[in-house]
Amino acid sequence: MNKILSQDEIEAQGGNLIDEIIRMSxxxxxxxxxxxxxxxxxxxxxxxxxxxxxxxxxxxxxxxxxxxxxxxxxxxxxxxxxxxxxxxxxxxxxxxxxxxxxxxxxxxxxxxxxxxxxxxxxxxxxxxxxxxxxxxxxxxxxxxxxxxxxxxxxxxxxxxxxxxxxxxxxxxxxxxxxxxxxxxxxxxxxxxxxxxxxxxxxxxxxxxxxxxxxxxxxxxxxxxxxxxxxxxxxxRATVELEAVLAGVQLSIQDIMKWKTGDVVNLWVEEDHDATVVCADTPMFRAAIGKRNNGNTAIRITEELEPEEEANHGRNDH
Incomplete structure (x- = not known):
């Protein structure tokens, strides 16, 4: 709400402003x-x-x-x-x-x-x-x-x-x-x-x-x-990493036929390395194992360049 100033207040503020201008000059x-x-x-x-x-x-x-x-x-x-x-x-x-x-x-x-x-x-x-x-x-x-x-x-x-x-x-x-x-x-x-x-x-x-x-x-x-x-x-930033064991291509028709108890073959061996991915970019290869407390863990074995992983994927096919 705007305050209505009296004539004396207006003159006082104007005087202070003039004094300030004179002082700074x-x-x-x-x-x-x-x-x-x-x-x-x-x-x-x-x-x-x-x-x-x-x-x-x-x-x-x-x-x-x-x-x-x-x-x-x-x-x-x-x-x-x-x-x-x-x-x-x-x-x-x-x-x-x-x-x-x-x-x-x-x-x-x-x-x-x-x-x-x-x-x-x-x-x-x-x-x-x-x-x-x-x-x-x-x-x-x-x-x-x-x-x-x-x-x-x-x-x-x-x-x-x-x-x-x-x-x-x-x-x-x-x-x-x-x-x-x-x-x-x-x-x-x-x-x-x-x-x-x-x-x-x-x-x-x-x-x-x-x-x-x-x-x-x-x-x-x-x-x-x-x-x-x-x-x-x-x-200080944080990122989310994913350990991908394998990737397979399946048709939507096959996926829609899945029922509880069906088994999907990944075509990989037990000692197959996982790929650590950050923001859809492959970063490392890693071996999968277990710690003494029973938790699953991975051990970095190789650092990947994006081009290297892409070429590797094309060679597999």
Whole structure:
């Protein structure tokens, strides 16, 4: 339902908008479109790497990217927040990673083997030494993924300098200096936490030229930068295998004559190898046997190429 604003409220909102336009006009800067690309890639990277640490599916997304003064970014930080300050010899300053209590405590419970309930975790006034230790571990993982994603514009090595809980102690630039703020929503075990990456505009000076234009880098010696992530996803996938003992061709007329107790001759010996099939593609030959517990099992004896199996089938006929 739309709310009807009074004249005073309309004038107040208009005044705030004008003040914001005037304030931003004091900054001389150009937008850096490659940060949008890096932000999206970081969300994808977190979604892939965080499950290795927590053991559950993670869904991360870049929900906001804006250019704000450091003071405004600091005032908007969640309270309490785990603040990780990172540095790089390739940058002209430090960058800040901020995690709210929901993200940190949920990840910590999962890393300890717990199963968080749907309700929100407690909101402590400050973090314990143990929680700070887990926060450093989580920040290190996120920092590593950010370093890899920055590879689109250059070789930037990040190092975790310190972990803070006081925003004033974690300030990475002067309050009036412009920063790029990336806000991520991170879903874990039914909870959604917040992650913010704050990049001082001046710190990006060495790579600002590359960040100012859209490009996706050049192919590296090891191939596509997505190869490792794709391989990781493939390794987590599951497939269905079938062990086929034999295949016979029968007419529908013969099949319709079958009755209970009829015997179908497969024309194979007892030691005949089975063919292991995945998605209608022959993969292996395998010997059939029994384990000590009486269960039937197969032992891979030969790896098949699709062409080899097709030729073998034609030779049989």
């Amino acid at each position: 004091d900054f001389s800067f150009e937008r850096l479109p490659m940060l949008d690309v890096i932000g999206e890639r970081l969300a994808d990277s977190i979604s892939v790497s965080l499950p290795d640490l927590t053991g559950v599916i993670c869904e991360a997304s870049l929900s906001q990217l804006d250019y704000v003064p450091m003071a405004q970014a600091t005032d908007a930080l969640p309270s309490p927040a785990m603040l990780a300050v990172c540095s790089s010899p390739s940058l002209d300053g430090e960058i800040l990673l901020a995690m709210d209590a929901t993200l940190l405590l949920t990840a910590m419970e999962l890393m300890l083997g717990g199963a968080p309930r749907d309700e929100a975790p407690r909101q402590p006034e400050r973090f314990t030494a143990i929680e700070r230790g887990f926060g450093r571990r989580l920040a290190t993982l996120i920092m590593t993924e950010l370093q890899n994603d920055f590879g689109l514009v250059g070789d930037i090595e990040l190092e975790l300098e310190r972990v803070e809980t006081d925003p004033d102690s974690a300030a990475v630039t002067q309050p009036a200096n412009l920063c790029v703020r990336l806000h991520f929503a991170v879903g874990l075990a039914g909870r959604t936490g917040a992650l913010e990456v704050i990049l001082p505009y001046d710190a990006l000076e060495p790579v600002r030229g590359k960040l100012g234009k859209i490009h996706f880098g050049t192919p590296s010696d090891d191939g596509s930068p997505w190869r490792e992530q794709l391989c990781g996803q493939i390794e």
